[in-house]
Amino acid sequence: MIRFDSDYLEGAYPKILKKLVEINYEQEPGYGKDKYSKSAENKIRKALNCDNVDVHFLVGGTQTNMTVISSILRSYQSVICADTGHINVHETGAIESFGNKVMTAKNHDGKINARQIQELVEEQRNYDLPEHLVMPKLVFVSLPTECGTNYTKEELKEVYDYCKENDLYLYIDGARLGYGLVAKDTDIKMEDLPELCDVFYIGGTKCGALFGEAVVIINDKLKKDFRYYMKQRGAMLAKGKLLGIQFDVLFENDLYFKICKQAVELALKIKEAAIEKGYKLYFNSFTNQQFIIMPNTKLKSLEKDFAFFKWQKYDEKNTVIRICTSWATTEENVNKLIEKL
């Protein structure tokens, strides 16, 4: 069985494991105060070409979203996201469990735009009794989106400009940031991000690490006391050096982007083969996730050798499947899949 159902099936990029073995006996203070975390923080600042950001390392994506968002909002404020947003659909209501409403706008291939945000904001602000309505205060977008698509720099800037002009914050979920930034459907570069949002995170779990997400806080107003939230939400790893060393390796010589680029190339190879063989795509993704509309009979046959994630029913005879590649995907396995497609 060759699995393409997610990008967190294997362990970590080998160099990370090698480093973990190397430093195993080194004694380092806990909770992110170790030298590897400091080094990784600085490498990330350098990759962003921006000194004035706070960097914190957390363990997983849901944890990161709930910690960041609950640190920003008061109970009567909401976060706006696409109806397909991860916080809206696949985090068991973690945001609500901390007291905040998730407001949704209809996604366009996973994305929302400034006009949609404006509508939600103005509906509240223009209401006669505004305090009877939840106040939108934060916008959540994913880069790339849950559908594998990307915002262009102009699209994202438009969203952020609206936020800044209207006293909202913008948070980018970068669970698959590396795969997004190397894709050809966006012109956003890593060093653009400090100008494009208030806070974002760099996904490690799905991009080469065993686990780990790096939160980057740009807006000074959001920096204070963030470590209190981390500790309170169970998001401050005792052996913080495990997170530090992983990001330290990933941000040495652009390894993070090299790994992701290679995975995206293999994903695109599958995509092109699928198109060539006459399959229709459900989303037009240029990242490591590909969404193919597959006849159920064909799917059944493929599933003897391959595992996919069933995204959703397309119609009575077809299913949308999601195919993921990662740092560990081999060209050999990709070829085997293409052959059987």
Next chain:
Amino acid sequence: MIRFDSDYLEGAYPKILKKLVEINYEQEPGYGKDKYSKSAENKIRKALNCDNVDVHFLVGGTQTNMTVISSILRSYQSVICADTGHINVHETGAIESFGNKVMTAKNHDGKINARQIQELVEEQRNYDLPEHLVMPKLVFVSLPTECGTNYTKEELKEVYDYCKENDLYLYIDGARLGYGLVAKDTDIKMEDLPELCDVFYIGGTKCGALFGEAVVIINDKLKKDFRYYMKQRGAMLAKGKLLGIQFDVLFENDLYFKICKQAVELALKIKEAAIEKGYKLYFNSFTNQQFIIMPNTKLKSLEKDFAFFKWQKYDEKNTVIRICTSWATTEENVNKLIEKL
């Protein structure tokens, strides 16, 4: 200025005030343990023709919704309601502030049906990783709805049957219950309610009382420790007799329904006059709330003498206004309005 903008503009039905004055010096224990609350509880049981229900008196509608709903749900469970549901739009996210997601289905004139609930429930139950999704556990409907419309007995039974068969609870928000049950677009009677839901409340604030809502818990599973939730949410009035005496008066000789019936008759008089004069209705309501599509120029002129609630913009030239009647509305004022319509 004659106001029709809400049904809570005046105080209370005079007999209630009279009783409050009469018992002012009587010493009664607090927190709902007074003799008037006991008496009112029993009258409500009698009106329901059902001895085996718990009755609790709270102060207001948002308070009642948040107390009841948070007493039922665990943090990973959600309440399903119409997108127009009061808890979804006009309670400042009170439900989320206690940790629960509000899931919505598109309303049909304020109502949702069993099939829509089923879709939301099955989406979660059939998902590969169901614990990544919030689990629907409670259905919230309003009777009458926020749009002034009613469920028929068959419609509500269908919803409740689905709930019972699928391990969900059904809660009815009866902020305007009296106006709903006397309307001609439903065949539901007061004594049917114990068979049609797990818990509901009888609205007092909008139906003749100074304030107060009577929660009726039918399902034994939801009865335990409800008073703890009341006290914790600030919903246990110290001088509980103030609530008891009001419902005691309202449920003496069907006063509650007589008051509501009279208000509905006046609302229908306005409705009929509006139709006759060529206005279009936004919702076809048979209760005390009427929704009329009104040219902005006409509205401006009417607003010299009358106050309405602007429900929403209809188009560039028209506005949907809401007109409410109550126990205190006089035929004289209704006639004045009709004359100017």
Next chain:
Amino acid sequence: MIRFDSDYLEGAYPKILKKLVEINYEQEPGYGKDKYSKSAENKIRKALNCDNVDVHFLVGGTQTNMTVISSILRSYQSVICADTGHINVHETGAIESFGNKVMTAKNHDGKINARQIQELVEEQRNYDLPEHLVMPKLVFVSLPTECGTNYTKEELKEVYDYCKENDLYLYIDGARLGYGLVAKDTDIKMEDLPELCDVFYIGGTKCGALFGEAVVIINDKLKKDFRYYMKQRGAMLAKGKLLGIQFDVLFENDLYFKICKQAVELALKIKEAAIEKGYKLYFNSFTNQQFIIMPNTKLKSLEKDFAFFKWQKYDEKNTVIRICTSWATTEENVNKLIEKL
């Protein structure tokens, strides 16, 4: 049976009921935007000799405490109070239910002092990993305390000075404020309060109103968006004029303090009689609550004619009872009690 077990046994001072009857048919907008609320706000500002405060009317004490405190604190911050503080013992964990820890210091007759607060604050600030500990941010004191005692101006100033110098807020629970301010064991006057804390409330429920508490926000930082919290916590009464009119009556010609003074005088008459007859006091109160150590045999005999609140067991043979007076207590009933003591 003559009851002395609490100060919320009866209804309201008659003049309040009279006014409620008078304005019953007047149409006023809801949610605190009526003319009576505006008038009452202004009278309270005048009584405080301070224009620059926000005044909001809520329904009950637990509701007020939970709304105010949760509006001030972030999830990692705590409120410090006496171990006897109402929020710590008698509100079913309402403060914790909104996410905040209640930290306690040992009370001295219901009071805490600046040094105790300092100890708790420094313990956290001096800890090596301060973010592993909850951060004290708010101090809660009751005036008068739950034990019927009062802070002097100097004592309270010392507490507030510490708060201001150390970036903490001070909140005063004034559920029985009127009884406290007329007592001879404090030199605090109503108009001193804006200099002595950041926010406090004026209790109505126990001091002559049917119900109602007036929150006074002094510190500008705490004013913003308070109405959102009120609505979200179910603490914004639909018919807000019911609250407005009550405080409007109470703050006309010092009625609030006149009512409370009379009740305190009757309480002191009982106290003096008790001392004379050889009873020991549990707390030395100069307010409307008196705490007497009573032999169980005597108590049993008294309970044939009178009701008291059993505060706690004193020893095997004695019980601490609490006796309360209110606006409705008559000299005749006090004399009857004294006779039987």
Next chain:
Amino acid sequence: MIRFDSDYLEGAYPKILKKLVEINYEQEPGYGKDKYSKSAENKIRKALNCDNVDVHFLVGGTQTNMTVISSILRSYQSVICADTGHINVHETGAIESFGNKVMTAKNHDGKINARQIQELVEEQRNYDLPEHLVMPKLVFVSLPTECGTNYTKEELKEVYDYCKENDLYLYIDGARLGYGLVAKDTDIKMEDLPELCDVFYIGGTKCGALFGEAVVIINDKLKKDFRYYMKQRGAMLAKGKLLGIQFDVLFENDLYFKICKQAVELALKIKEAAIEKGYKLYFNSFTNQQFIIMPNTKLKSLEKDFAFFKWQKYDEKNTVIRICTSWATTEENVNKLIEKL
């Protein structure tokens, strides 16, 4: 610098890292559904000699405590623990942030007893208005305690018997379980635990793993839907096999206890040397944590070569220091410390 300040300074027992490297390329499903987690679950069941328990793997201690406790309690219920309990002092109010009050009893060397629990429970149950008080529902003890001490089987049984007889649950925090169970001041064995509590966890982070805690749910009532809580609290690791493989190694051939035993022996060697040299102990611990009262001048000198955790000030001239050993502590370093003591 040789560090003794905590037991999470190094990485993992080498065999664990070796296994992580070995399985790095294996594709396994996420979220704890991999074969290594299954295997580890079964080994733990075997070590407990009990088939009928649920085992779940989480990442860290605070996360585990907050997930378990919030899954058990309703908002009006509290958890009772020693005032020194980790949830009370060192988790930034995580329990309160999910809505529950932490009630404390004064610790005796880190422990509480059944009588203390009974006092808190009866105070609530015997109160006239019990719903005004938080209802104790769960007891939290640590084994070993935060002070390095242990409950005997009789002591723990007494606590659990009280809980069972009075409708409370008992939860054991086993962050350092291995060090506790090998100590000579307790007769509790691993296989006794299913008879001694409702739920507990086996600490990995401090006992040989990189990270990870294994929750064992014994009481059937607490098993349902636990994975929903895990996901919602960000406690469900995407690459769950990382947790599974670590516990699979630790519970192969009793490695977990062998590692802990060796660390405890080295700690006791330090303890005995300290006693011999005339130091006083602050707690009499037989586990891997030792608490020594150290003159400040001596401490200053030792700190040139060694790091300790400063537990607290003892008096003006002395400090209580905590010394920890772990799987990675060498006899050589212990000897160096003893030499300088």
